[in-house]
Amino acid sequence: MRIALIAHDKKKDDLIQFVTAYKNTLVKHDLYATGTTGSRIEREVGVSIHKFKSGPLGGDQQIGSAIADNLMDMVIFFRDPLTAQPHEPDVTALIRLCDVYQIPLATNMGTAEVLLKGIEEGFLDWRLLEDRRDR
Numbered sequence: 504m505r506i507a508l509i510a511h512d513k514k515k516d517d518l519i520q521f522v523t524a525y526k527n528t529l530v531k532h533d534l535y536a537t538g539t540t541g542s543r544i545e546r547e548v549g550v551s552i553h554k555f556k557s558g559p560l561g562g563d564q565q566i567g568s569a570i571a572d573n574l575m576d577m578v579i580f581f582r583d584p585l586t587a588q589p590h591e592p593d594v595t596a597l598i599r600l601c602d603v604y605q606i607p608l609a610t611n612m613g614t615a616e617v618l619l620k621g622i623e624e625g626f627l628d629w630r631l632l633e634d635r636r637d638r
């Protein structure tokens with residue numbers, strides 16, 4: 504599965520904690536992230552990850568584009584609901600595309616944990632089957 508990991512600044516510590524806790528599951532998949540989030544994950548958790556541009560510089564849009572091209576299977580996006588973001592339209596667009604393309608999206612740690620448990624149990628393997636059919 505191709506999994507995007509994104510966190511706003513005040514949520515980055517939470518995401519690092521989450522990725523550390525689920526490292527054994529996550530390393531079995533192709534990991535993607537916005538720039539700053541990805542750098543922190545690589546440095547602090549020690550997993551390799553494809554880094555897009557930083558969110559405010561177009562990274563959210565790049566992940567949205569990957570979703571539109573059927574190149575992303577899950578998005579874990581720890582949003583900061585209490586801080587205005589300069590690139591709010593990009594954030595909204597990314598979330599919208601997850602809904603357009605039925606991409607599982609977690610915007611907080613509680614839901615992210617359920618999705619990762621789902622991956623471990625194979626609940627999302629249907630996406631891989633669909634992928635094979637498309638190619």
Ligand SMILES: O=C(CO)COP(=O)(O)O
Pocket residue numbers: 509510511512536537538539540541556557558559562563594
């Ligand atoms: O702003 C973001 C998501 O909207 C995250 O971007 P960074 O990972 O580059 O901080």
